[in-house]
Amino acid sequence: MTPAARVQTAIELLDAIIASARAKGAPADRILAEWFRNNRFAGSKDRRAIRELVFGAIRACGPVPETGRAAMLRLAETDPAIAPLFDGSKYGPSALGADEAAAEGGIAPEWLERKLAASQIAGDEAAALLDRAPLDLRVNTLKADRASLQLPVESHPTDAPNGLRLEPGTPVEQWEAFRDGRIEVQDTGSQIACLAVGAQPGETVIDLCAGAGGKTLALAATMDNLGTLVAADTDRNRLSRLGPRAERAGVTNIETRLLDPKKEREALSDLMGKADAVLVDAPCSGTGTWRRNPEARWRLDEAELARLAEVQSYLLDLARELVRPGGRIVYVTCSLLDEEGADQFEAFLARDDDLEAQPPALPAGRPRGNGVRLTPYHDGTDGFFIACAGRA
Numbered sequence: 169m170t171p172a173a174r175v176q177t178a179i180e181l182l183d184a185i186i187a188s189a190r191a192k193g194a195p196a197d198r199i200l201a202e203w204f205r206n207n208r209f210a211g212s213k214d215r216r217a218i219r220e221l222v223f224g225a226i227r228a229c230g231p232v233p234e235t236g237r238a239a240m241l242r243l244a245e246t247d248p249a250i251a252p253l254f255d256g257s258k259y260g261p262s263a264l265g266a267d268e269a270a271a272e273g274g275i276a277p278e279w280l281e282r283k284l285a286a287s288q289i290a291g292d293e294a295a296a297l298l299d300r301a302p303l304d305l306r307v308n309t310l311k312a313d314r315a316s317l318q319l320p321v322e323s324h325p326t327d328a329p330n331g332l333r334l335e336p337g338t339p340v341e342q343w344e345a346f347r348d349g350r351i352e353v354q355d356t357g358s359q360i361a362c363l364a365v366g367a368q369p370g371e372t373v374i375d376l377c378a379g380a381g382g383k384t385l386a387l388a389a390t391m392d393n394l395g396t397l398v399a400a401d402t403d404r405n406r407l408s409r410l411g412p413r414a415e416r417a418g419v420t421n422i423e424t425r426l427l428d429p430k431k432e433r434e435a436l437s438d439l440m441g442k443a444d445a446v447l448v449d450a451p452c453s454g455t456g457t458w459r460r461n462p463e464a465r466w467r468l469d470e471a472e473l474a475r476l477a478e479v480q481s482y483l484l485d486l487a488r489e490l491v492r493p494g495g496r497i498v499y500v501t502c503s504l505l506d507e508e509g510a511d512q513f514e515a516f517l518a519r520d521d522d523l524e525a526q527p528p529a530l531p532a533g534r535p536r537g538n539g540v541r542l543t544p545y546h547d548g549t550d551g552f553f554i555a556c557a558g559r560a
């Protein structure tokens with residue numbers, strides 16, 4: 169493909185991504201993957217270039233752009249190689265109109281930037297939300313240890329005790345160490361959030377929002393496969409991915425429970441008041457993960473944020489019922505908005521006299537409310553709020 173054809177393709181993909189974000193449809197990654205699957209003439213260099221253009225343009229626009237072309241013009245303001253390709257050549261973008269405007273820049277839609285600023289995420293902290301994320305690994309201590317693990321490329325230890333950092337795009341899935349379960353791909357912030365659970369061998373631990381089990385697997389390793397680890401989620405698809413992952417990782421102490429929204433208590437009735445620890449890795453706006461999903465900021469609206477906050481508080485109350493007296497509830501969100509983090513947790517503590525804040529001691533982050541906050545700018549991780557409460 170010519171450079172101009174790549175730009176035109178990126179513009180058309182951006183149009184699809186914008187429409188999909190407005191309709192809360194497929195994410196950008198999936199739209200790109202499908203296009204690449206259906207257009208085999210695009211070679212690996214084309215695909216890499218198109219991907220760079222698309223994600224560069226998404227990062228460059230704050231609010232949802234009107235069109236892919238306006239988004240590309242925004243990117244062109246920081247990359248002088250792009251504008252000359254609007255030359256009307258075959259397969260390339262049509263020539264620039266005299267008063268054609270670029271889309272608006274910034275960090276996010278204005279309402280969201282305001283909310284971030286109110287949570288002290290502004291300036292460099294806000295800009296870093298749109299950096300490129302590194303590729304982090306967790307060394308699976310059931311099968312290997314960080315000090316002696318041999319990998320095909322150089323890696324650097326992170327703040328997490330079993331974390332290693334690599335260049336983004338390193339093809340770790342093709343490595344033997346990945347296939348035989350010695351390493352997992354997991355952001356250092358996620359690994360640090362798991363430390364807050366302090367899961368011990370022999371305990372009963374519930375991962376209430378386990379998803380595909382990224383954190384469950386880390387907890388199993390800390391528990392040395394001993395004790396009961398319940399992985400629960402309402403999403404059948406995600407939860408079904410945990411089995412094969414656990415097998416690869418040599419994890420044997422997980423029990424999965426598929427929950428029905430609003431009927432979670434039915435599937436968990438035998439565990440009420442029994443858990444030593446409950447991890448609530450709650451569904452959230454994901455403002456701390458924009459480095460990986462920059463167009464997620466175009467999908468969020470105030471109604472969705474309010475809905476998420478309600479689910480978070482509902483799940484915290486459920487966790488309070490599941491934990492035994494003397495046990496602990498660990499709350500994690502990958503959002504940097506206080507209404508999903510520090511304020512949410514403070515309201516939880518205020519609802520029950522039995523609960524006491526136990527701010528976790530973690531190898532990174534800074535205190536925020538009754539918990540700890542990790543940010544891309546300060547910690548080089550995804551953004552997280554992590555807090556712990558003990559039940560009397």
Ligand SMILES: C[S@@+](CC[C@H](N)C(=O)[O-])C[C@H]1O[C@@H](n2cnc3c(N)ncnc32)[C@H](O)[C@@H]1O
Nearest residue numbers: 376377378379381382383401402403449450451
């Ligand atoms: C942040 S994600 C979890 C990520 C996962 N813990 C990991 O480390 O990969 C939040 C999860 O909460 C789940 N969820 C949403 N509502 C729920 C509910 N009522 N009960 C349990 N899980 C729920 C979602 O399906 C989603 O998988």
